[in-house]
Amino acid sequence: MRLSFLGTLAAVALVSVAPAYAERLTDKPLVDSAWLAEHLGNKSLVVIDIRDAVEGKNPYDAGHVPGAVNARYSEYGWRTTVNNVPGMLPPTEQIQGLIANLGVNNDSQVVIIPAGTNASEFGGATRVYWTFKVLGHDAVTILDGGYAAWTKANQQVSTDATTAAAGDFKAEFRPELxxxxxxxxxxxxxxxxxxxxxxxxxxxxxxxxxxxxxxxxxxxxxxxxxxxxxxxxxxxxxxxxxxxxxxxxxxxxxxxxxxxxxxxxxxxxxxxxxxxxxxxxxxxxxxxxxxxxxxxxxxxxxxxxx
Missing domain, CATH: 3.40.250.10 (Rhodanese-like domain)
Known part of the structure; x- marks a missing residue:
């Protein structure tokens, strides 16, 4: 049966408002250094370096994965205090804006880079990963072993800071997580x-x-x-x-x-x-x-x- 004119308009409207889902360069929660090195330069890739300062110095300045943006775990705003309780997920609009400012779109593949020095430090990456997931963004993964694994594999290191153009990331909150x-x-x-x-x-x-x-x-x-x-x-x-x-x-x-x-x-x-x-x-x-x-x-x- 042929669609009526109004039915066709309705169908077009449904398509136009459908959310944009991220391209999945990988469906794995962890990737290794070889995978990341192979995909550097992909237009959908956003690499986020979350390493915190060590003895007052930002490790990002001394070297990082080429093209990575800097968003230190303890300082960028990944967590906040809510009703005097520390470490909580920020309000959706607030964290959505912070993520967009890193150049993340809904079709971005995100890779998170911790230092990888110990379990607690690696927890910064798992918490940021969960943040993306609870905000509805599935195309997120963590560099297994973090920056420690990257340098151990003798991969390329850059000291050029990357400033990302703001993305258009929009959250779709998942209360089930x-x-x-x-x-x-x-x-x-x-x-x-x-x-x-x-x-x-x-x-x-x-x-x-x-x-x-x-x-x-x-x-x-x-x-x-x-x-x-x-x-x-x-x-x-x-x-x-x-x-x-x-x-x-x-x-x-x-x-x-x-x-x-x-x-x-x-x-x-x-x-x-x-x-x-x-x-x-x-x-x-x-x-x-x-x-x-x-x-x-x-x-x-x-x-x-x-």
Whole structure:
């Protein structure tokens, strides 16, 4: 049957307002140095160097992946304080603008570059990766081993700063990747497993950070220490088989979903990335408020086994 004139206009309108989805140069959560070197210069590629200052000096100035833009993890605005809780996801319009200012469009393939020196530092990349994902941008990956792997592979290094023309990135928020207080509360009494990605000492209540008000963890949580997900000596992230062994050793059932947390949602992103993106477990959420938000209310339960 031939479409009517009005029907044709409606069809055109639907096509014109459909969101632009990113080109997938890769569907892998991690790429190696050889892959990145091969794709440098691709018009859809945006390389973001998130390395923080070391002893007051910006490592980007001393050398970086050619064409990479500089957006230091601790300073660019990837996280913010919300209602006195540190490390939270910024308001959508705010973080959307920051990402666009790095030259990111909805059809960009993003590669994130951490230093790769240790698990916690690599967590900057996993947190930024999660940020892109929760904002609806799937074409994002991390350089496995970070800049340490890039230089170990004797790849080209540049000292020329890159200033990107602003992109037109528009977020499509995915609430299913983010857990809030209510969902964590519900998980305590359900079959959803809570994964505390902090150190054993913090998990059992022997130590805590200054942003957390009580020693201990959320009731029913199990511990998978963040540093088990990364091999700084290689350097590289743990593979799917290794992560499956971590899950098995912790006695975690994955059928009904997982929620990862830590102190401020930084270390939790390492566990989230490993469980969701590398191993491929379905329905893994990140609680970015983590113990800092959870313990801000003294009525919320906390358990310690020290």
């Amino acid at each position: 983010l857990a809030d207080v209510k969902e964590v509360t519900d998980a305590i009494a359900s079959d959803v497993n809570l994964i505390d990605a902090r150190s054993v000492a913090q998990f059992i209540g022997k130590e805590k950070t200054n942003t957390v008000q009580k020693l201990g963890t959320v009731p029913s949580a199990v511990n998978i220490n963040f540093d088990q997900f990364y091999h700084p000596d290689v350097p590289s992230f743990a593979n799917a088989t290794e992560i499956a062994e971590l899950v098995k050793a912790a006695g975690v059932a994955t059928d009904n979903g997982l929620i990862t947390f830590c102190n401020t949602g930084h270390l939790a992103s390492i566990a989230w990335f490993g469980l969701s993106e590398v191993e491929g477990i379905k329905n893994v959420r990140l609680y970015d408020g983590s113990m800092s938000q959870w313990t801000a209310d003294p009525a919320r339960p906390v358990v310690a086994s020290n």
